[in-house]
Amino acid sequence: MRLSHISKWSVFVLSLLFLTSCWSMKEIEDLGLVLGVAIDLEEEGLEENLITLTNQLAKSNSSEAGKEGGASSFKNVSETGHSLMGLTLDSLLKNKEIPLAHHIKVIVIGEDLARTTNLQQILDYFLREHEIRPSCLILIAKNRASQILETSDPSVVPSLKLAQMTTNTHKRNSKVLPPVSLLKLSREIQSESSFLLQNVISTNGEVTLEGASVFEGKTKKLKGFLTKEEVMGINWIKGNVKGGYVEIFVEKQSNPIVFEVLSMKTHIQPHVNGNNISFEVDIESEGRIGEDRGISMKPFSDDTLARAEKAIEKEVKRLVESVSEKTQEELQADVFGYRDSLRIHYPKVWKKVKKDWDQTFSEVPIEYNVKITIKDFGTIGK
């Protein structure tokens, strides 16, 4: 009985060996962990539409390098050709590392490429490839994307820094858009609505989050840029400010009062009157005085509070209206989500205007009501 037992088991175990042996064994030191990807448009001689793929690989001696502060802890591998897949495999011709895409944190797309090519085409490879996590972040580089992956400080891996910056800052500063992952972006792309992506610039090897890119829903191409202040306005309209501040100047002083946002609520109400569509946006926010550099004001009087609130309201309104104007007139793209509120409240009307919404949107009147409440003065007080 025992013998039959053993033989049964050994057949079982041996068959396992033949079925699936160590085929997928890849020792970690033989792999090149791809941490970031940059894609640029290239024009070489007569050929057009060539793309350059830059993979940022973690170097195998990265921990040593980091300690000594000498050699860099990553290396960028570039390859130029027609398809991303081809470029990835071609990079094997020059490099010993097998690229492993599980750890890609950011995909940076160059401005030129984004302007000329449909974003869906660009990202097709990343959406198909099973190794790439849909959680990696998408950023647009002003100028060349491969520059973003360079750095003057060799101990920092730019991709990791970028990913961390994008996810962390938006919680504290409203000048940055919430991070957009591959997953989220693929949803936007499918819905045909216009959308925004965070911009990055590189100056002297220093990476900065700077403004945003507007993509047109239909063509999925880069249409224009928004500045940091305009991004702030967008965040106020969308109501996704998790932190942030507004500087106001009361009584023509050169020193500002700073309003720190604690909470905010935005409500978009569409109105339809015949063929006329209009929107009313209520923005409500509570906050505290974070800093008061003005000196002539009485710090704790109700009058001061009221005046400050007024001034903040005015400032927010200005931010909001300026970005609204720009997107409506100049860019003609609804990046705010007005479409959704119209679709929800007036489905029939939506069906009619859906086809040319960005066009329609550019002529729609929008009214902004801002209500600011100052809750406290911080730790100074009566």
Add this chain to the structure above:
Amino acid sequence: MIVEQHSKFFTGELSKDLKAIKQEIGYNFDVRFHEFNIGSTDTRAVIIFVEGLSDKELIEKHILKSLIPPISANPKHRKKDLLSVDYIKNYIHSLIEVKEVKTMEELVPEVLIGSAALLVDRASTVLMLDTVKGKTRDLREPPSEEAIRGPRIGFTENLNDNSALLRQSGKNEKLSLVKHEVGVRSRKNLVVAYITDIVDPELVKEVNKRIKKIDIDNVMESGFVEQLIEDNYLSPFPQVQNTERPDRVMAALMEGRVAILLAGTPFALIVPVTFSMMLQAPEDYYDRWIAGSLIRLLRFFAAFISLFGPSLYIAFISFHPGLIPTELAITVLGTRAGVPFPSIIEALIMEISIEILREAGLRLPKPIGQTIGIVGALIVGEAAVRAGIVSPMMVIVVAITAISSFALPQYSIGISLRILRFGAMIFASMLGLFGVVLFFLLLCSHFVQLKSFGVPYASPFVPYRFSDWKDLLVRMPIKTMKRRPRMLHTKDSIRKK
């Protein structure tokens, strides 16, 4: 077999009997034959004892001295007929225990364990005097199971001491200690202990049956008994618990288990045993329940690590680098660079060398053992990494695994898990995480079908008995543990009202 075909009775003729005895015992240097006259009479007598085993002082000062002068002093006793065996027996009776024997078979084994035989001329009855000098050592805290809190006492090699320790743990008329004899060439006493009104009678019957079946030359240690009575000798899991602690044995008895004590070893056996018992320490119960529970959970975790630590590392490093957090992956990548071996070889090198170190440290005399530990730590930890043979990450993994396996309160389960760890590592190196899972499933399938004396080894996990879970992963407050474990089918299930 030593059993004689026909018994040899003593003839009563001193010289003849003596010769026969000498022949039977053999000419051993340590057997003393002391001839003397009883009192001032001319009745010859011989006292036979083994030097070292018998209490020589007792024999000289009390038996011989009292046997000779007082009789001669009293004229009444000069009469020959008074010097019968009966008379002497009654006379010495007050001093030591006396037994009458009539055959050679009864006499020889008794003498050889330390009794003194008193042969009187013209008497066919020999008196056996209990002069056994107990060879014993102090009761100390057992080194294999130390406890911060709890009795600092452990069993010794003396069976009588051990059973006395059980008796002394509290007045309990239901504690029954039944004696068996095991071994053919060297017979040893074995005591089966249980509490009559708690234990399942079937269990006692089963234990007795298995002990009676033991038919071996010599039962060297309770490990022999353990291996001869366990259910599945092919299993990597120990199916009998061994302990040096009387409090542990007593606790097991009170739960309705059976303990087996063997002469000549401080290790008592407890049956039936379940896997969870292997991860319990007496302190779990002596400490407050929150502390006890947390430490016990920690032990389950340690058991898991000691089983799967290196194999998980191998699986992640060689098969699924995508599952490691990015920063860690980069670090590992850096430390692995330049290591010439694949991770499985690296892990085997480290695991085997640490096992060798452990074994060496254990076998060597204590002062050298510690040195070995330091040298080993230096070589394995520092030099091997410097030399680029292993990666520092692997040293960490191996160290954590080794420490985890030492955190288990039972040495035997620690060994089992250490052996199984190598299996897990090989599976991991072939199939990655899938292999680890597969190995775990294989282990589980064996684990759930294993039984110890009729009790499923995995209980109360499987079969699922939630009421017994109060004392499984966590140790619930004693107030709530009102019943004995149900899996033991005890006669009296109420522990506390």
